[in-house]
Amino acid sequence: MPALTTTLRIGPYPVDPPVVLAPMAGITNVAFRRLCREYGAGLYVCEMITARAVVERDPKTRHMMAFDPTESPRSVQLYGVDPATMSEAVKIIIGEGLADHIDTNWGCPVAKVCRRGGGAALPYKRRLFANIIAATVAAAQPHGVPVTAKFRIGIDDEHHTYLDAGRIAEAEGAAAVALHARTAAQRYSGQADWTHIAALKQAVRTIPVLGNGDIFTAADAIAMMEKTGCDGVVVGRGCLGRPWLFGELQAAFRGEPLPPGPNLGEVARVLRRHAELLVEHDGPEKGIRDLRKHMAWYFMGFPVGSQLRRELAMVSTPAQLDDLLERLDPTVPFPATAEGPRGRQGSPGKVTLPYGWLDDPDDPSVPFAADLMHSGG
Known part of the structure; x- marks a missing residue:
């Protein structure tokens, strides 16, 4: 390329x-x-x-x-x-x-x-x-x-x-x-x-x-x-x-060959590194709890097994994470099914706006209470 x-x-x-x-x-x-x-x-x-x-x-x-x-x-x-x-x-x-x-x-x-x-x-x-x-x-x-x-x-x-x-x-x-x-x-x-x-x-x-x-x-x-x-x-x-x-x-x-997708052993290593960094930032309890949301994404397409997936999604300590990762077969290659869309998708829907919002696009008034904490887009 x-x-x-x-x-x-x-x-x-x-x-x-x-x-x-x-x-x-x-x-x-x-x-x-x-x-x-x-x-x-x-x-x-x-x-x-x-x-x-x-x-x-x-x-x-x-x-x-x-x-x-x-x-x-x-x-x-x-x-x-x-x-x-x-x-x-x-x-x-x-x-x-x-x-x-x-x-x-x-x-x-x-x-x-x-x-x-x-x-x-x-x-x-x-x-x-x-x-x-x-x-x-x-x-x-x-x-x-x-x-x-x-x-x-x-x-x-x-x-x-x-x-x-x-x-x-x-x-x-x-x-x-x-x-x-x-x-x-x-x-x-x-x-x-x-x-x-x-x-x-x-x-x-x-x-x-x-x-x-x-x-x-x-x-x-x-x-x-x-x-x-x-x-x-x-x-x-x-x-x-x-x-x-x-x-x-x-x-x-840069026009260089793309590195090959990681096998399951390398994915486990990356996940463990992610856990280490989260624990460093938030402490072991919150850090490992925060890691849970990432589990399905890391193992997307891999033949991990439903029971192990459930246990990984409920992991609570670094030691428990290590034990669970040891149960993975590190030789499993990166699957083609791991490519493609991931994360939230959902369905389209009507956007509800404040009353009269569309009436005057040049109105400079600041909307009330619109700066609450929320997720970005």
């Missing part, structure tokens, strides 16, 4: 290969990012935090913002609905030396968030969106900290917002934009429509455009860039239970 020549910079930071780990709530903590970084370079984004929680000095939020000493640049995704709160949060983050890059989230499709005007619903309010990006950039730019924006195609097929969002973010000083090529109504179902990434690339000319959606293999990433002309890719669900995907991506972008 020939190398794909591309140069991606997020503000002052080169990103080579042009690969970004998408922030995923409860997933992309310091342990998982360290594990992924051990396979390949790129930009690895901390799980999303809310601006309000930063301003309120929430201890749990501060713990979520932990970074490995070797992690550079340190990247945080920030969510908020109020320009003033976003500005204050950025000032705290930069003033306390907590991060080097601020991403902003406008892609959450969760019902309780969109119902209040947050997440993927907010870019419909063009003036409010512009005010938030402008305030965030104004707080970050004097310190050389780049601000980026990640959003979806829109609310649903009748209300696309991404072209306006891209142009607004560009005009207000964002260093890059990223498009998850689904609407909020799609959630994570169906297929991402990469043609919208190509359209955004044509609309936004002076800053990088990144593509997100249905990148489950290195070949998917190369195909997205070739088909859309985007400047880089954002990988989310495709790396769940397979942090080695970043090694495959690095090889693909």
Whole structure:
């Protein structure tokens, strides 16, 4: 495979290969990012935090913002609905030396968030969106900290917002934009429509455009860039239970042979390494409990057996994990059925919005109570 020549910079930071780990709530903590970084370079984004929680000095939020000493640049995704709160949060983050890059989230499709005007619903309010990006950039730019924006195609097929969002973010000083090529109504179902990434690339000319959606293999990433002309890719669900995907991506972008998929013994070793890093971050009880959600992803497609799968999903101590992993046959090769979609998918649904939300897209009013803790999109 020939190398794909591309140069991606997020503000002052080169990103080579042009690969970004998408922030995923409860997933992309310091342990998982360290594990992924051990396979390949790129930009690895901390799980999303809310601006309000930063301003309120929430201890749990501060713990979520932990970074490995070797992690550079340190990247945080920030969510908020109020320009003033976003500005204050950025000032705290930069003033306390907590991060080097601020991403902003406008892609959450969760019902309780969109119902209040947050997440993927907010870019419909063009003036409010512009005010938030402008305030965030104004707080970050004097310190050389780049601000980026990640959003979806829109609310649903009748209300696309991404072209306006891209142009607004560009005009207000964002260093890059990223498009998850689904609407909020799609959630994570169906297929991402990469043609919208190509359209955004044509609309936004002076800053990088990144593509997100249905990148489950290195070949998917190369195909997205070739088909859309985007400047880089954002990988989310495709790396769940397979942090080695970043090694495959690095090889693909450099035109090198892809490393073979790991056998079951190597998967067990990676899982044990993940456990070690989680325990280091959260302690043995919480760390091992957090690992449980990853079990099905790690063993997807492998003939592990239903009883052992159940026991792994209920593991509670590092010693118990070691005992269970010893029962695996380490020689089992990586199965073809381990490729393909993984993580949440679900089904599409109607997006519920605040009363009168669609009446005036130029209304700059801040939605009430829309900045509660939630998962990103």
